[in-house]
Amino acid sequence: MGSNVPGIDFNNPSLYQNRELSWLKFNDRVLYQAKNKKSPLLERVKFLAISGSNMDEFYMKRIGGLKQQVIAGILKTTVDGLTPQQQIDACHQYIDTYQSEKERVAKDLLFNDLSKAGIEILKCNQLTGEEQEQIREQFYDNIFPLITPQSIDPAHPFPFISNLSLNLFVTLRYPDEQDISLARVKVPVGSGADRFQRVNPHDLKFVLLEDLIENNLDLLFPGMEIVSCELFRVTRNANTSKDEEHADDLLELIETTLKYRRVAPIVRLQVVPDMSTLHRGQLAAEMGLDEKKDVAVSRCLLGLRDLWELYRLEMPELKEVNHLPIDHPLLTKERNIFHTIREHKEILLQHPYESFATSVGRFLYEAATDPKVRGIKMTLYRTDPDSEIINYLIRAAQNGKQVAVVVELKASFDEQANIKLASRMEEAGIHVTYGVVGLKTHAKVILVIRQDFKGLRRYVHIGTGNYHPVTSRLYSDIGIFIYNKDVGRDATELFNYLTTGFSPKRDYKKLLPAPKILKKTLIDKIGREAACHSKNHPGLIRFKMNALEDVDIVKALYRAAHAGVKVELLVRDSCRILPGIPGVSENVRVISIVGRFLEHARIYYFHNNGNEEFFIGSADAMKRNLEFRVEALVPVEKESLREQLREFMELQLHDKVGAWELQADGSYQSVNPNPRKGAASCQDKLIKLAEKRQHEVQRLRKRKSRQKGDVTLKKKS
Known part of the structure; x- marks a missing residue:
């Protein structure tokens, strides 16, 4: 199919959503879950915490990255026609509206709905005299030793403010003197103290840690008069990658990057409304910020991520019924897992609906303990530091098996944890490598080599999610066990590439790896769908992913839709394509699912004139994934498993509870704004x-x- 369509300019910026604004709309959909009064109360608190945490990361990664581009003088526009500075301005404008809604939701939820349920968040001065004495004693014993007040004067320059920290900006003076002194007090959340301080163990009254500190400043500054005490919070840029092309030691490079991230430029200052104009300007100046653009006044709780503390209260009546994954019905405990995989050839796993521990976890456990297993190769992007996964790999090495693990040191915000895991595994005798220079290793692959009765055989697991036992209970992911000679050989080729970095002419028969093959193949298959589309044999493309950002993929989908192919997309957050544009995308439909589990699976489907193709794997349709990461998709060929995937996508495309549909103007509308209580998502x-x-x-x-x-x-x- 030709790259051009007469009468349509596929470079027209109006055909594309801005990536950053599209993501912000996703966070709006998360916030909606917090205000949905049909949901259990603490589940709403959880979604409010998630929306706040999401926004923190947005500033750290996306706004931080755009600011770097502005500083570098980059004026190039994105496909939607905006320069870096215009994107920042558009984001700030959108966030101002979001902030107002967030404040309304937070106030209603935290101080009305929680109170009705018996969970009270009070000011210290709202407590009884006896309670105030009790909480002051708790402060003196458990909080006071953790605090180190810092004065700000010519002899004590403005202190370093750590990322996402809560701080009190205190003005004080000696009695009978007019000269003002300044001090900073860091609120020690996460350093041994909870943000929500329980007044006593017998009820559900809480005071905020910063309020508790403010009401006991006389202990920190004895004999001083407290003039004012104002709360603020900072967010630092997390885009601190160095040039690894010239790095002699990648591990040392990442450690240096992490140290630099601690002192990276501040991109946002959050303050409370009652902070004086003078102090707001003073803080902005000290941090090198534009007071008008980079300072956000918040009328609700600063640091909403701390609401996870309330969600962890043991109050099951205020939460969703706890979901317990079932054991996959084919993976019976009585039978060796390799025998089962060999018999069925392909076994599809759906997490968290089916247990990660008794499938993937068991796969690694039996690989570690089965005397016939000779080797294990695995990619590791994120996992729990205390994961049994690591223990199984170490046990395998101790049992004399060849174990090789490709650890991604640059997994965002997990770098430090992965460095520690890598060192621990190396000490146990595991061969640890860090992937290919210049590329992140995002593929989710395990290869087990076993001495079967007919010689060495390869067993493969490929998934869409991380090998992380905790998130496997929270994320909706797909995985597959495969016993197939071609897939086994392909996995071997992939690991040889990851451990050597050499990739001249590797031949893959089943896998679609990035960055060499995947993007071109997807574009070719989209074009093929358009080419074989007819009235009698209508084309159909269905993709499910976290984000659709790659411009070349979007253009290919536009061309296919224009040719008459039905394009149905399940895109969780950022999405550049716009459906319903006359003459261009009437055949495109985009659905976003937001529910109790985070949608994380990637599925690619092509009708292919009746010769259907299903692929699953780690890659989103994003430029970074397709061109700058090592990814892998694998075909699902067993008809019963393809039927499961078809059913999976049908359910999501026709969901009437948590589905949002993208409109031609870039807005999202709930498919069913008022589902009946108890309706099944x-x-x-x-x-x-x-x-x-x-x-x-x-x-x-x-x-x-x-x-x-x-x-x-x-x-x-």
Whole structure:
């Protein structure tokens, strides 16, 4: 198919959403979950915490990166026609509106709805005299030793303010003197103190840690008169990557980068409304910020991520019923997992509906303990520092198996944890490498080499999510066990590339790896769908991913839709394509699912004139994933598994509870703004489907067992 379509300019900026603004709209959909009064109360608190944490990371990564471009004098526009500074301005304008809504939701939720449920967040002066004495004693014993006040004067320059820290800007003076002194007090959240301080263990009254400190400043500054005490919070740029092309030691480079990140430029200063104009300007000047653009006045709780403390209260009546993943029905404990995979050739895993621990975790455990296993190779992007995954790999090495792990040191915000894990594994004798210079290793692949009765055989796991036992309970992901000669060879080629960096002419028969093959293949397959589309054989493309940002992929989808192909997209957050544009994208539909689990799976489907193709893997359709990361998609060829994926996508495309549909103007509309209470979302239905598959397999086993028993009885008779 030609690259041009007569009468349509696919470079027209009006055809594309801005990536940053599109992501901000996603965070609006998260915030909506916090104000949905049909949801359990503490689940709403959780979503408010997530929306705040999301915004912190947005400033750290996205605004921070745009500011770097502005400083570098970059004026190049993105495909949607905006320069870096114009994007920052547009984001600030959007965030101002978001902030007003967030403040309204937070005030209603934290001080009205929680109070009605018996969870009170009070000011110290609202406590009884006895309670004030009690909380002051708690402060003196448990908080006071953690605090180090810092004066600000010619002998004590303005102190370093750490990222995402809460701070009190205190003005004080000696009695009977007019000269003002300044001090900074860091609120020690996360350094041994909770943000929400329980007044006593017998009820659910809380005071905020910063309020508790403010009401006990006389202990920190004895004999001084406190003139004012004002809360502020800073966010620092997290884009601190160095040039690894010239790095002799990648581990040392990442450690240096982390040290630099601690002192990286501040990109946002948050202050409370009652901070004086003088002090606001003083802080902005000290931090090198534009007071009008970089200072945000917040009328709700600063640092909403700390609301996770309230969510962890043991109050199950205020939460969703705890979901317990089922064991995959084919992976019975009685049988060696490699025998099961060898028999079925492909086994699809749906997390968190099916257990990660008894599938992927068990796969690694048996690989570590099975005497016939000779080697394990694995990519590791993120995992829990206390994960059993690491223990299994170490155990395998101790059992004399060849173990090689490709650790991604540059996994955002997990760099320090991955450095420690890498060192721990190396000390245990595991061969640890850090991937290919210039590329992040984002692929999720495990290769196990086992001495079977017919020689060495390769067993592969490929997934869409991290090998992280904790997030596997919270994220919706897909994985697959495969026993296939071509996939095994491809996985071997991939690991050889990751451990050597050499990639002249590697031949892949099944896998679609990035950055060499995947993007071109996806564009070719989109073009093929358009080429074979006809009235009698209509084309259909279905993609599910976290983000659709790559301009070349978007243009290919526009061309296919213009040719008549139906394009159905499940895109969780950022999405550049716009549906419903006359003459261009009437055949495009975009749905975003926001629910109790974070949608994280990537599925690519092509109707292909009836010869359907399904691929799953780690890659989103983003330029960074397709061109600057090592990714891998694998085809799902077993018809029963393809039917599961088809059912999965159908449920999400027709969800009536947590689905939002993208409009031609870039806005999102809830598919069903007022679902009846208790209505089942697509995620609820996927829980039921997993249970149904389990029951069907169990019923089949019982039937076979009875038939076997009948045959035995007949033989005896």
